[in-house]
Amino acid sequence: APAWSPDGRKLALTLSKGGNPDIYIYDMRNRKLQQITNHYSIDTEPAWSPDGKSLVFTSDRGGRPQIYRVSAFGGKAQRVTFENRYNARASFSPDGELLTFVTQDEGNYRIAVQDLKTGVMQVLSQGRLDESPSFAPNGSMIIYGAKAGRRGVLAAVSTDGRVRQRLALQEGDVREPDWSPFKK
Numbered sequence: 001a002p003a004w005s006p007d008g009r010k011l012a013l014t015l016s017k018g019g020n021p022d023i024y025i026y027d028m029r030n031r032k033l034q035q036i037t038n039h040y041s042i043d044t045e046p047a048w049s050p051d052g053k054s055l056v057f058t059s060d061r062g063g064r065p066q067i068y069r070v071s072a073f074g075g076k077a078q079r080v081t082f083e084n085r086y087n088a089r090a091s092f093s094p095d096g097e098l099l100t101f102v103t104q105d106e107g108n109y110r111i112a113v114q115d116l117k118t119g120v121m122q123v124l125s126q127g128r129l130d131e132s133p134s135f136a137p138n139g140s141m142i143i144y145g146a147k148a149g150r151r152g153v154l155a156a157v158s159t160d161g162r163v164r165q166r167l168a169l170q171e172g173d174v175r176e177p178d179w180s181p182f183k184k
Helices: none
Strands: 010-015 022-027 032-035 043-048 054-059 066-071 087-092 098-105 108-115 121-123 131-135 141-148 151-158 164-167
Touching: 010 043, 022 043, 043 087, 054 087, 066 087, 087 131, 098 121, 098 131, 108 141, 141 164
Parallel strands: none
Antiparallel strands: 010 022, 022 032, 043 054, 054 066, 087 098, 098 108, 108 121, 131 141, 141 151, 151 164
């Protein structure tokens, strides 16, 4: 999905203009589209850093989906994740120190966090098909969609993995939850 910059002035998105999907930024003020990545791989799922200076995105440029980081002005992308065969759908913690994402762990799709300074990754959830992690505005919890039988449910986990909970909903399937930002 497209992602708004923290200041609300730019939109990061994936476009297939030259054949393969690449990351672009659309500036709402001057209505200009800037190509950020240019690679023969599939680059998708951009997310902004809290300071608006960089983006993370999912790419298969290493052979399998992994998380990469690039300056919001373009340049060479740096691989961020190295553990497990599949890492995707990343987003930053509000302080910019952690990433949360979906990782394939023992054949299951689970929620993980990675410390951007140390590179240490920790798998937080225990489900078989967990998706769409989103940090709370205060950075203490992550909500995500999970499976309970055939139903999609809303789940939460603390960023240290010590507290896990399912948030009860009487009906419907939960898909792609996201926290609302605090109003200042």
